[in-house]
Amino acid sequence: xxxxxxxxxxxxxxxxxxxxxxxxxxxxxxxxxxxxxxxxxxxxxxxxxxxxxxxxxxxxxxxxxxxxxxxxxxxxxxxxxxxxxxxxxxxxxxxxxxxxxxxxxxxxxxxxxxxxxxxxxxxxxxxxxxxxxxxxxxxxxxxxxxxxxxxxxxxxx
Amino acid sequence: xxxxxxxxxxxxxxxxxxxxxxxxxxxxxxxxxxxxxxxxxxxxxxxxxxxxxxxxxxxxxxxxxxxxxxxxxxxxxxxxxxxxxxxxxxxxxxxxxxxxxxxx
Amino acid sequence: xxxxxxxxxxxxxxxxxxxxxxxxxxxxxxxxxxxxxxxxxxxxxxxxxxxxxxxxxxxxxxxxxxxxxxxxxxxxxxxxxxxxxxxxxxxxxxxxxxxxxxxxxxxxxxxxxxxxxxxxxxxxxxxxxxxxxxxxxxxxxxxxxxxxxxxxxxxxxxxxxxxxxxxxxxxxxxxxxxxxxxxxxxxxxxxxxxxxxxxxxxxxxxxxxxxxxxxxxxxxxxxxxxxxxxxxxxxxxxxxxxxxxxxxxxxxxxxxxxxxxxxxxxxxxxxxxxxxxxxx
Numbered sequence: 001x002x003x004x005x006x007x008x009x010x011x012x013x014x015x016x017x018x019x020x021x022x023x024x025x026x027x028x029x030x031x032x033x034x035x036x037x038x039x040x041x042x043x044x045x046x047x048x049x050x051x052x053x054x055x056x057x058x059x060x061x062x063x064x065x066x067x068x069x070x071x072x073x074x075x076x077x078x079x080x081x082x083x084x085x086x087x088x089x090x091x092x093x094x095x096x097x098x099x100x101x102x103x104x105x106x107x108x109x110x111x112x113x114x115x116x117x118x119x120x121x122x123x124x125x126x127x128x129x130x131x132x133x134x135x136x137x138x139x140x141x142x143x144x145x146x147x148x149x150x151x152x153x154x155x156x157x
Numbered sequence: 158x159x160x161x162x163x164x165x166x167x168x169x170x171x172x173x174x175x176x177x178x179x180x181x182x183x184x185x186x187x188x189x190x191x192x193x194x195x196x197x198x199x200x201x202x203x204x205x206x207x208x209x210x211x212x213x214x215x216x217x218x219x220x221x222x223x224x225x226x227x228x229x230x231x232x233x234x235x236x237x238x239x240x241x242x243x244x245x246x247x248x249x250x251x252x253x254x255x256x257x258x259x260x261x
Numbered sequence: 262x263x264x265x266x267x268x269x270x271x272x273x274x275x276x277x278x279x280x281x282x283x284x285x286x287x288x289x290x291x292x293x294x295x296x297x298x299x300x301x302x303x304x305x306x307x308x309x310x311x312x313x314x315x316x317x318x319x320x321x322x323x324x325x326x327x328x329x330x331x332x333x334x335x336x337x338x339x340x341x342x343x344x345x346x347x348x349x350x351x352x353x354x355x356x357x358x359x360x361x362x363x364x365x366x367x368x369x370x371x372x373x374x375x376x377x378x379x380x381x382x383x384x385x386x387x388x389x390x391x392x393x394x395x396x397x398x399x400x401x402x403x404x405x406x407x408x409x410x411x412x413x414x415x416x417x418x419x420x421x422x423x424x425x426x427x428x429x430x431x432x433x434x435x436x437x438x439x440x441x442x443x444x445x446x447x448x449x450x451x452x453x454x455x456x457x458x459x460x461x462x463x464x465x466x467x468x469x470x471x472x473x474x475x476x477x478x479x480x481x482x483x484x485x486x487x488x489x490x491x492x493x494x495x496x497x498x499x500x501x502x503x504x505x506x507x508x509x510x511x512x513x514x515x516x517x518x519x520x521x522x523x524x525x526x527x528x529x530x531x532x533x534x535x536x537x538x539x540x541x
Contacts, residue, residue, distance in 0.1 A: 044266040047176040049256040050236040051164050083287040085247045088187025092276045095183050099274045130244045175267040221273040229267040
């Protein structure tokens, strides 16, 4: 039996990695989503808007706040993406990835704003990019980076 | 649902705002499109297949953003911005975000 | 404007499909497509290859093997010529310039190369215990030439490699290799079994009986083979299965069993002189 495994290693190894990727990946993802939802509840009172002017007639000072997050893919997601590349369509495994990265980035930005004592973040922008794609030609995908930045308005006493 | 990319809607006043809403989707091309694009690379011209693919994805992202705004109870989304990035070999992510507001 | 915090319930940006279900669907679809393409390719190369004349194959063989491998072996060449002489006059195999070479190595194996060169490893020569066994092995290799098996494998490998390079320019081939290897292994086993049966026919013509055709595989079995499981994806069928097929074919065609002749001295002398193998 062990000889069979050794001989067909190049077939069994990816299968094993897939199982590992799927289990570890989905555990990490569930945990991350729970943390994100908990913190979003906490920061519900601190809005972030894309508007420049919220017309609240308060005397405020502004400060740039930034939050960013880099989330890595796992083996299972990569395999799904490659299969999708053949058949086309929506890459569901990636949508959760970028969603997590962006929401995490926004939360970190809000944390920074809260520390400065702001009550609102205006003119927020979000950028997403893929890291590790061109770093190594052989491997196709590495990770997704999201950055959220805006101006935090702090009430002047 | 009114969607604009300016800060306020002409002729209406913003009464409340609810925070940002975002919609995104990741789409991959399939081998057929890749093959046709490869041929087009020889002769030049518009890659209609890819144009269609990306505009469909953009519609989807907008739809999701509007859906999220509707769940919040907003009736307009202002200051909408788009972003495209490639997150994987052969797949692009379309992202739309804006501020959900109520106008009267 | 007032601010009114409103949480969004649910997540519009992540679809509800379960990733495992999606993986099963996509992987299954891919496997089906590859299986269909593979079968079509097999049929196609089968037709093309049988049309290739022997002279062209000899030319290809010369180009692939720059130098002849191993060393010439007069005793084996003699036995091979005797086997070929038993073939019908109009057999296509008569066009091959068959030559047998021996490579000094512990491997128990023999290979049929394009163009008519048969390579026998000295480990195999040491293992055979009768003339009939030796002839059976040579006849099995001739069977591969009769079916153009080596050409089929070559052609299919080339086309499959070219196709997957065209489609996946950036090296996602590794993901496909497992699929292709499974099917290649099953196909190769079928080829080996057909070569066995063809060799059996020739053995009967040469000696008038088929004694000694299974002895080699029986000894392999006794020496503690790795079990049927290991042979599921191997390129050769399980020795037990090969013996079964040979016995069944012999019964169906009415081939008698007979006395085997011990290995003649010229082989032993060759081994002693050229190969560093201790004669047990």
